[in-house]
Amino acid sequence: MLPYLLVLSLVVFWIVLEKKSLNRTSFWLPLIVLTLFAGGRSYRVGTDTWNYTRNFNNQLSIKNFRFSEDIEFGYQTLEYIILSLTKNYFWLLIITSLVIVYCYLKIIKRYSVNYWFSVFLFITLGTYTFFFNGLRQGLAMAIFILSIPYLLEKRFIPYLLICAIASLFHITALFVVPFYFIVNLKIKPIYKIIMTFFGSLLLSRLLVSYIASTNDRYEGYTKVSEEAGGYLTLGFYVIIMIGTIFIGYIYKIKDINFQKLIVFYTSGVFFIIPLAMLGTNPSGPQRLLNYFTWTLVLILPIVFKKINNIYISSISVFAFIIYFILTTSKFSNLSPYIINPMFMVF
Known part of the structure; x- marks a missing residue:
């Protein structure tokens, strides 16, 4: 390590x-x-x-x-x-x-x-x-x-x-192509998220089956997993999602790029939740989560700049290091x- x-x-x-x-x-x-x-x-x-x-x-x-x-x-x-x-x-x-x-x-x-x-x-x-x-x-x-x-x-x-x-x-x-329209639709973000979640709820099993059918290497995507790693990771990003939305609302962050990236990130997380509910292998469809979570490298600096509190920033940096150590050494x-x-x- x-x-x-x-x-x-x-x-x-x-x-x-x-x-x-x-x-x-x-x-x-x-x-x-x-x-x-x-x-x-x-x-x-x-x-x-x-x-x-x-x-x-x-x-x-x-x-x-x-x-x-x-x-x-x-x-x-x-x-x-x-x-x-x-x-x-x-x-x-x-x-x-x-x-x-x-x-x-x-x-x-x-x-x-x-x-x-x-x-x-x-x-x-x-x-x-x-x-x-x-x-x-x-x-x-x-x-x-x-x-x-x-x-x-x-x-x-x-x-x-x-x-x-x-x-x-x-x-x-190709999975992220539709999210262009989700991000740029001229409706309230909450409706975009609701649409994404229920769309995934209806289509997630079909999506997993389709991915598996296109390539023998992806057959493991359909298998039920008993590993907790995927759920822990998803839970971690759900907590961050809730925190960033809350802070963005409280501090009234109006930056247009921030707003679009938050919608992209949040809709992605909500799309993955039904996939996780299927109990599929975390190394399979839940890997799709990574197409969205990288946006935190742009979102969180905006959030912490708005908060502008040295103690919160220091504690958060320490928490991210601990997360890095745990995920790198254990998974x-x-x-x-x-x-x-x-x-x-x-």
Whole structure:
């Protein structure tokens, strides 16, 4: 767990230092550090990393590479290109890490009202470490992030195009297309949320069955899970949702981007609740939650800036660190962090 905390501390410290000393928003060093940390890990870090690096570990000849109907074409093309150049899985992890971290930092830098805090949340809330396991969906989510300006500016065509590109790496990216209309409908937010919840209540079982039918890899989505991790995570984000809505109402936060992101986040959480009620595997459809929870890296800095209370901010930072430690050490086989053997000198 210590390596994760050291990386968190280094990145946040450098961002604050560069801002104080040069009055400049740090981008490149956080990008390099977070990319190298993610890309330099062993295939044994993360429950699914071995599956993604299997062809590299098996030294698969490019002549024997076969495109599968069970894996999205975009990801397979990327793997094929890298595999044709090298058999070292480091390059798969470092390239995908660079793309993912770059996409997030680009949007955070553009929209955050408190950059260091947003990057802190990006790491501690698990958005950063999500792709340590779900690499394909992590890529899809990161590409989808680039559509946020078009969601906020009400430009459907580029929003749809980016979602389509993201779906080449994980089909679930198409799931967020309807939320463009939910966010931009000219009705009260409460009606949007109610519509989303009952729509999910009616369609959730059909959605899970459809996802499972499109790909044999997703059959586990329909299986009932006895794991508590998914419910704890969902509960955590429901509590944050309630808190942000309450504070937004009390402090009358009128920022238009804040309002749209809150609707996007809240409607996403309410859509996932019926999926969770099905008792499905948390590593399955409940992973869709991550398409929405990343918005907290932009929402919460606005909330805490409005509250402007050092004690509440300090307690919250401490709570997020505890959450980061618990989720990283207990779930998804992320701890201990093991470096790629190619970097082991001794």
